[in-house]
Amino acid sequence: MLSAFSGGDVRAAEGPLIDAGLGDALMQKAAHGLFTVVLGMLRDGGRGVYGATAVVLAGSGNNGADALYAGERLLRRGVAVLAVLTSERVHAASLGAFLRAGGTSVRLDGADPGALALHAAGADVVIDGILGTGGSGGLRGHASAFVEAFNDLAGPRGTRSALVVACDLPSGIGVDTGRVDGPLLDADVTVAFGAAKPGLLLGAGALAAGEVDVVDIGLDLAAFTPAVRTLLDADVAALLRAPTPHDHKYSRGVLGIAAGSARYPGAAALAVGAALATGLGMVRYLGPGEVASLVHQRNPEAVASTGSVDEARSQAWLVGPGAVDDHDQRRRAADAIASGLPVVVDAGALPEVPERVGPQVILTPHAGELSGLLAARGVDADRSAIEAEPALFALRAAETTGATVLLKGFTTVVAAPSGTLFAQTDASPWLSTAGSGDTLSGILGALAATLAEDDGAAARVGVADEDLWAAVAAAGAAIHGRAGRRAALRGPIVVSDLPTDIGAVMAHLYEERRLAAVM
Numbered sequence: 459m460l461s462a463f464s465g466g467d468v469r470a471a472e473g474p475l476i477d478a479g480l481g482d483a484l485m486q487k488a489a490h491g492l493f494t495v496v497l498g499m500l501r502d503g504g505r506g507v508y509g510a511t512a513v514v515l516a517g518s519g520n521n522g523a524d525a526l527y528a529g530e531r532l533l534r535r536g537v538a539v540l541a542v543l544t545s546e547r548v549h550a551a552s553l554g555a556f557l558r559a560g561g562t563s564v565r566l567d568g569a570d571p572g573a574l575a576l577h578a579a580g581a582d583v584v585i586d587g588i589l590g591t592g593g594s595g596g597l598r599g600h601a602s603a604f605v606e607a608f609n610d611l612a613g614p615r616g617t618r619s620a621l622v623v624a625c626d627l628p629s630g631i632g633v634d635t636g637r638v639d640g641p642l643l644d645a646d647v648t649v650a651f652g653a654a655k656p657g658l659l660l661g662a663g664a665l666a667a668g669e670v671d672v673v674d675i676g677l678d679l680a681a682f683t684p685a686v687r688t689l690l691d692a693d694v695a696a697l698l699r700a701p702t703p704h705d706h707k708y709s710r711g712v713l714g715i716a717a718g719s720a721r722y723p724g725a726a727a728l729a730v731g732a733a734l735a736t737g738l739g740m741v742r743y744l745g746p747g748e749v750a751s752l753v754h755q756r757n758p759e760a761v762a763s764t765g766s767v768d769e770a771r772s773q774a775w776l777v778g779p780g781a782v783d784d785h786d787q788r789r790r791a792a793d794a795i796a797s798g799l800p801v802v803v804d805a806g807a808l809p810e811v812p813e814r815v816g817p818q819v820i821l822t823p824h825a826g827e828l829s830g831l832l833a834a835r836g837v838d839a840d841r842s843a844i845e846a847e848p849a850l851f852a853l854r855a856a857e858t859t860g861a862t863v864l865l866k867g868f869t870t871v872v873a874a875p876s877g878t879l880f881a882q883t884d885a886s887p888w889l890s891t892a893g894s895g896d897t898l899s900g901i902l903g904a905l906a907a908t909l910a911e912d913d914g915a916a917a918r919v920g921v922a923d924e925d926l927w928a929a930v931a932a933a934g935a936a937i938h939g940r941a942g943r944r945a946a947l948r949g950p951i952v953v954s955d956l957p958t959d960i961g962a963v964m965a966h967l968y969e970e971r972r973l974a975a976v977m
């Protein structure tokens with residue numbers, strides 16, 4: 459599990475060490491970690507170390523100091539390093555050490571930002587030490603002009619020649635929110651000190667951070683609660699429930715699915731296919747006969763009926779994908795939500811959610827649907843406001859409804875009503891295609907059905923019982939994202955092919971768990 463701690467908590471954890479006179483040692487550890495990552499990137503990129511060129515962007519605070527001390531270490535390995543001082547003030551000791559090691563520095567104010575940006579764009583590595591956890595709001599003044607010029611000249615990440623390494627976080631992102639106001643340097647790698655910060659895992663901040671590498675600087679965060687968590691493969695694998703020789707189809711978990719309608723029959727087929735590929739005892743499909751026929755063309759193993767929720771005994775429910783303008787499907791959605799069983803509520807069923815439910819109800823809105831859900835409860839937030847601060851609004855919805863809320867997007871944010879947050883950035887943008895959400899809901903439904911009666915599941919993944927459904931939702935997003943990445947290797951994603959990739963991801967996860975057990 460990757461756990462992110464708020465900027466305030468990381469500072470509080472540093473407090474006793476700084477009081478004990480270890481502040482400088484912490485900074486040296488941070489700088490050493492940053493230096494080590496940069497060395498690795500130069501070597502892996504085939505650029506070599508001796509004779510390489512680097513630009514250190516150093517702001518007024520300790521973040522600039524970390525970057526300058528890393529620059530000092532690079533100089534001693536034969537890298538030519540220019541420090542661009544982005545503020546009027548600079549940490550004197552680190553600049554002194556940098557200059558004594560043979561570095562050159564230039565102040566951004568008074569210099570031509572375009573010329574410096576051109577130099578940086580031609581360097582092998584740019585270290586972004588403009589702002590760290592002490593920053594507030596987007597980049598301002600000279601730093602902002604420099605970054606805009608660099609982005610214009612160097613081009614987007616992935617195509618530019620300079621590697622950008624963010625020191626602790628990409629300067630200018632909201633440390634705790636991932637909110638981005640104004641220009642930023644998109645990092646290839648972010649080297650986070652002591653712990654990841656929430657902004658590295660959320661929304662636009664996660665996009666800017668690139669790969670996140672956490673360097674241990676000796677902080678003890680045991681007394682603090684993570685602000686955001688990301689499940690890694692091992693966590694998802696630990697959560698899964700594999701069939702045992704004593705199982706039969708009913709004990710493995712039955713998922714009832716009330717999805718699809720005359721208008722959108724395909725959504726039902728996609729959700730059923732994804733649920734079966736995730737693995738479970740049985741899918742009971744409830745819906746119009748013509749939709750059931752379509753489901754059966756692809757998945758004859760689904761058991762279909764036109765009956766009610768009460769007549770279809772299941773361990774969990776999935777309601778809503780493609781279910782619009784259909785009175786019977788609306789009634790099934792309301793009944794499933796009222797059943798007290800775990801239920802995944804998507805798309806057309808979201809308006810059926812009553813004022814107050816429990817965390818076993820997993821809502822799966824995208825930003826537009828969340829806007830509608832909140833508006834119906836007197837909270838005014840349009841789509842762009844939600845996209846700018848996804849965690850804030852997912853939490854708001856979870857607190858207001860009592861449900862677990864999975865907010866879809868580039869990063870999937872899951873909020874439990876307890877306040878626990880997960881963020882998953884496993885997906886490929888190729889997943890942004892119609893029907894993709896229907897497969898996510900099928901995966902979630904299958905996980906819910908297999909884990910509904912598994913008392914040990916929360917402990918296996920290391921969360922409190924009350925947060926089990928949030929962890930299940932995060933695991934579903936991880937599986938969906940991984941399957942999407944795998945599918946995208948073949949070309950643009952065709953959602954109806956995704957079950958093959960879901961099955962392969964599940965096989966990989968079970969294998970990971972088997973290996974973990976024998977180690």
Ligand SMILES: NC(=O)C1=CN([C@@H]2O[C@H](COP(=O)(O)OP(=O)(O)OC[C@H]3O[C@@H](n4cnc5c(N)ncnc54)[C@H](OP(=O)(O)O)[C@@H]3O)[C@@H](O)[C@H]2O)[C@@H](O)CC1
Nearest residue numbers: 484485488519520521589590591592593594595596598626
């Ligand atoms: N503490 C420790 O022991 C350790 C800490 N560590 C490191 O310290 C970092 C935190 O350092 P920090 O607290 O000095 O804050 P940091 O972000 O570098 O600078 C803040 C200054 O920037 C300015 N400013 C603010 N907003 C701005 C804006 N939008 N645009 C432009 N300027 C802006 C503002 O100055 P002002 O503008 O007021 O002059 C403010 O005072 C942390 O991320 C990690 O890297 C590691 O070494 C491990 C040990």
Ligand SMILES: Nc1ncnc2c1ncn2[C@@H]1O[C@H](COP(=O)(O)OP(=O)(O)O)[C@@H](O)[C@H]1O
Nearest residue numbers: 866867868885886887889890892893894895896
């Ligand atoms: N830019 C993106 N990068 C990665 N995944 C994305 C992106 N945009 C959307 N997704 C994912 O694609 C799916 C889209 O779901 P949704 O909007 O409900 O589609 P539909 O209703 O057509 O099935 C969600 O799982 C979402 O997280």
Ligand SMILES: [K+]
Nearest residue numbers: 586589625627
């Ligand atoms: K930074």
